[in-house]
Amino acid sequence: MNDSLKRVELKNGIYFNSTIEKKFKTNRISFNMITKLEEKEVSKNAIIPFILEKGYEGYDSFKEFSIMLDNMYGTSLSSDIRKIGDYQILNLSISSIDDEYCLEKDSLLKDITDIILNIILRPNFINGKFRKDILDLEKTNLIQLIESELNDKRTFCINKLEEYMYKEKPSNLNKYGKIEDIKKLTEKDITDQYKKLLKSSRIEIFFTGCGESTICENIIKERISKLERIEKNFDLDINLVKSRKNIIEEEDIFDVNQCKMAIGFSTDISPDNHKIYALKLGVTLYGGMPFSKLFKHVREKLSLCYYCVSRLDKINGGILVDCGVEKNNIEKTKKEILEQLEFMKSGDFSEDDLNNAKLAIINGYKSFSDSLSMIELWNISQLFSKTNNSPEEECRYINNVKKEDVIEAIKTLEINSIYTILN
Amino acid sequence: MKIIECKQINEKYMEIDHETGLKILLYPMEGYKSSHVIFGTNYGSIDNSFKNKDDKDFIEVPDGIAHFLEHKLFENEDGSDVFSLFAKTGASANAYTSFDKTCYLFSCVDDLEESLKILLSFVRNPYFSDETVKKEQGIIGQEIEMYNDNGNWRVFFNLLGALYHKNPVKTDIAGSIESISQIDYNILYTTYKKFYNLNNMVLVLAGNFNRDNILKIISDSLVKDVEFKIEKKIYDEPTNVYKKEVEQNLSVSMPLFNIGYKLKECHGKDMVKKELIASFIIESVSSQSSNLYDKLYKNGLINSSFGGETIAGPGYFSIIFGGESNDPKKVYEELKKTIEDLKITGISKEDFNRCKKFFYGNMIKKFNSVEAVANSLVSNYFKGATLFDEIDIINNLNINDINKMIREEFLNEISSISIINPIK
DSSP, X not given: OOTTOEEEXXXXXEEEEEEEOTTOSEEEEEEEEEEEOOHHHHHHHHHHHHHHTTOOTTOOOHHHHHHHHHHTTSOEEEEEEEEETTEEEEEEEEEEEXXXXXXXXXXXXXHHHHHHHHHHHSOOEETTEEXXXXXXXXXXXXXXXXXXXXXXXXXXXXXXXXXXHTTTSGGGSOTTOOHHHHHHOOHHHHHHHHHHHHHHSEEEEEEEXXXXXXXXXXXXXXXXXXXXXXXXOOOOOOOOOOOOSSOEEEEEEOSOSSEEEEEEEEOOOOTTSTTHHHXXXXXXXXXXXXXXXXXXXXXXXXXXXXXXXXXXXXXXXXXXXXXXXXXXXXXXXXXXXXXHHHHHHTTOSOHHHHHHHHHHHHHHHHHGGGOHHHHHHHHHHHHHHXXXXXXXXXXXXXXXXXXXXXXXXXXXXXXXXEEEEEO | OEEEEETTTTEEEEEEEOTTSOEEEEEEOTTOOOEEEEEEESOOTTOOEEEETTOSSOEEOOTTHHHHHHHHTTBOTTSOBHXXXXXXXXXXXEEEEOSSOXXXXXXXXXXXXXXXXXXXXXXXXXXXXXXXXXXXXHHXXXXXXXXXXXXXXXXXXXXXXXXXXXXXXXXXXXXXXHHHTTOOHHHHHHHHHHHOOGXXXXXXXEESOOHHHHHHHHHHXXXXXXXOOEEEOOOOOOSSOSOSEEEEEESOSSOEEEEEEEOOOXXXXXXHHHHHHHHHHHHHHXXXXXXXXXXXXXXXXXXXXXXXXXXXXXXXXEEEEEEEOSOHHHHHHHHHHXXXXXXXXXXXXXXXXXXXXXXXXXXXXXXXXXXXXXXXXXXXXXXXXXXXXXXXXXXXXXXXXXXXXXXXXXXXXXXXXEEEEEOO
């Protein structure tokens, strides 16, 4: 039970989550519309936050809106799309310094609550629809954003691996949608879609900061009271990637100096299963830290890579390893990565190694309460894992894991897909 | 011990001149569980030519040596690496090399004191051998290749190469595969001994710690260092730019650009003030609240990646605008026009007041994070300023300060553009 989090359902499927930490000097409100990833809707959804953030009713230009935010002590407004498991999250967040630090007597917390609500509830419509000029610009920008994924080959390589590995699951979709579909979007499409989301998406609002969250909660509660919501089950499902008989192996050639390789494994351990803590430890021991097997052997001993790391995507049941490597060392690196996993499965790690991994994870978890964004990410991750643990609770679970639990968890890993960028 | 205080925001920290020669900055942050610790030396990638004050000639070392040293200090004489020591405390350790400093750091919640002992010990006890140097050449070689593929990295260094004739800021921090192949353990020891002198270093702690215990560990771990007598080579950098344009083709989706304005260098608090003035100009010229952004965005010439920054240090000071555009030269043209107009009109009072509030708010936000506080303490200290000087400067900044820089130093004729084009 996470005691520092206060959570209330304001309306069916709309939740207000607040964490007050007096040590901070700012307040942050984050608005998240959560909807299942679907090919026919993903592109429509993806463009919505980027249009919404340009202002609301009464603001003809984004510039005027931006000036207003700057004058509120650099209040920052940001929008993005997140993807967790098989869900797409439309995110808008606003943050500002607390009233206590304003140079004049201001009520910024009330003001930023009003602004984010105006953005959500009073969008800048013309004739009942989103503006065409803004839509056209944001279509171009969203397409450029998708195309620019190519610029960072490391992220591109991981994204491509996920696309292949999760190909039977909605999570294989790009969170920003498909270029061909974005090109065809009309004002009516996205206006209808937005209205649908307001009625039927699960909405999670997070307040994190030093201010009075009740100011924010009361304003939101009052202003959404008239919002029309459908009656339905808003639960989030867990859908793990299935193991496959025939490994997918794909590659592309680019004009680059360094090749990249990503290897994906599947596990059947669900994030709400207690064995997840042993798996988390196993993945950390394997390649999550600078003392892990992959760092020690692939980088330090064999000098094959500058980076070679593993991470757990617990909501999808995926374990991803990625590295940058010279072309003639690809096979050698792949062999070493797989061999180190076999060593893990056979229990070739010491109690000391295990304790070190526990310390590293626990240290990270304990420091989450020192960061506004980490507090929010922790709480979102708990929602999708169908758990309600505080970082301290999970520290205890991690601490109780035994070596044989880690071996058992790591043994569930099955190689699923390999994607390589060649030159 | 000196207390540095800012009454306006009710914040303070301690500055200690330790008997060993080390400067210590302690910033306790109430309510925080974690701490961020940085042990830094005033030595970075640009310091590639230096001598003792009584030496006749400057010693020239290969490019990338500061970064190479940073990697190698993580290795102990018995072949073990420092990460395995931090693994026992749970601290998350790392290091970075910039143009003008090298910093070793860790963050932790528990066992801070043990981690501090490890940090002080490994940075003070170098061990280099032929074999370990060779191994590192392979790893850093891969790091260099990784950055050579990175469009945003290349567009930035290509710009610096165009702006500067001589200043080593134009050279990649990690050097090149060729330059690091010239590094051997003797050069590493020579360089280490010159710059890793406690009189040239700072130790910063921000967050949750016990001051007395920390000071005891420092006194027990370190011994008084010899006088620091290094003279760094000062490059006679011409005022004008080396090249007006530079282009490269890489595997990117659309052209990336950096446009740089070369300004006069300065030192100490003047540098902090000048950086803030430059930030005011960047904000009023290129932020989402500016006329230029509005026009370029509406015409599809830029996307939300457009923005600006300053880089400043010994011998260099530049204002850099960057982003993605299908027509970077048109963006450059529009930027030049905006600057010419600004020279006539100056920035408006509204813009000035808006920027003042914007930067004040951003400064307050920094005090939310132990990491941000520790990083700012280090960079301000090496510039010769305190953490709170920026707030004082903002309070006292005058619109004429901004307009003076626009008219006298922000010159289109001393600017360059760097473009990365997609490979067709």
